[in-house]
Amino acid sequence: MLKILRMLNHSWLFDLLGIVIVLVTAYTSGYFFNDLKTISFFANDWWAKYVPFGVISVISSMLSVLSTRLTARLNKFGNIVGTGNTIVSGIIDFLLGNSGAVLTYPVSFLINMFAVKGWAHYGSKRVNRASDFKKWLPLMIGFAIALSLALNYLAFKNTSSLFWLASAVFSLSLIPNMLNIFKIEDQWLFWIFYNFVQLAKAMMQGNFANVGKYLYYIVNSSVAYPVWQNARQSNGIKKIR
Secondary structure, eight states: HHHHHHHHTOOHHHHHHHHHHHHHHHHHHHHOOOGGGGGGGTTOOGGGGSSOOHHHHHEEEEEEEEHHHHHTTTHHHHHHHHHHHHHHHHHHHHHHHHHHHHHHHHHHHHHHHHHHHHHHHTTTTTTTOOGGTTTHHOOOOOOHHHHHHHHHHHHHSSSHHHHHHHHHHHHHHHHHHHHHHHHBTTTTHHHHHHHHHHHHHHHTTOOOHHHHHHHHHHHHHHHHHHHHHHHHHHHHHHHHH
């Protein structure tokens, strides 16, 4: 079973499937053909129709898939791609109406930068467990929740249901991103839970494009977790020898 999971984790066909999901959903929804004039802020600017906003967004989504897949393979370039793409994703999200993006994405960018340094520190083979950081883990989780609440309160200026939803979702993404700094295998359990939450949200909204995307991410996280576990155990055996 583990051999099959390893093959899937390193499969370029599975990478291609993620890209195809992004392209097909963007094309069938018509989003692929949007230009910058579809954004209200640029609606009256003549030059905006020449900026392929939909194409740029799709490229950003494909880079997100690539980043996730490389990270699952314990490839350090996943964090590097993710760090650069965070800037593009933040701008896109802000233009699409997420005013809180100016607060949340800089935090995500910094965390990704720390992940690049963290992975360089631990090397290509080492994988850690949450129990290796049991003194710090509750503090990390508490900090992620508090930071999410604070940033979203600054963005929403109230405690509406949308505020609580945004805070919960951002917390669920912050925690595994922070665990990724230390190459902790348990981050994938948090990603599985996060993607299930996003899947439920997409199904309730009838956003079937996102349904496909989050199903893909659930499979990716479910495959990555045992592969990372095995990498840690194998590395531990080599150290003992």
